[in-house]
Amino acid sequence: METIARADLIELLQGEHGFSRQQAILFLEEMFELFVQTLEQGKSLKISGFGTFAVRDKAPRLGRNPLTGEEAVISARRVPFFRPSRLLRESVNGRSVTQGAPNDFH
Numbered sequence: 001m002e003t004i005a006r007a008d009l010i011e012l013l014q015g016e017h018g019f020s021r022q023q024a025i026l027f028l029e030e031m032f033e034l035f036v037q038t039l040e041q042g043k044s045l046k047i048s049g050f051g052t053f054a055v056r057d058k059a060p061r062l063g064r065n066p067l068t069g070e071e072a073v074i075s076a077r078r079v080p081f082f083r084p085s086r087l088l089r090e091s092v093n094g095r096s097v098t099q100g101a102p103n104d105f106h
Contacts, residue, residue, distance in 0.1 A: 039080050051084040 004012075006028060013024035035053060038045045044054035055078045063074045090096070 042078075049085055049087045051082055051088055053080065053082050055080050 009028060010021065010024040013019040013027065014021055019027065035045060039053060039055050042055060044052050046052045058077050058079050060076045061074050063072055064070065065072050084092075
């Protein structure tokens, strides 16, 4: 599976959407910062037709040090997660996306 990095996204914005390099960099930085700030505030970020980014609270639990086998307490923490929309799941699995839906992927 190929990975598309930040630099690849910048090139895509430049080539396919007419952004200058500086505009593409600024756009991505602003979008990522908006995502981070929203999640830091404990809010979810829903992008219709794509999915929802949110934060889940994890309770403290007992774990083990994999090197020593010694028990250790894993502290409570907040974990970001992504829940894909039905449209995204269907598209990724090669199924026809519902006709006329907003943000059609094809």
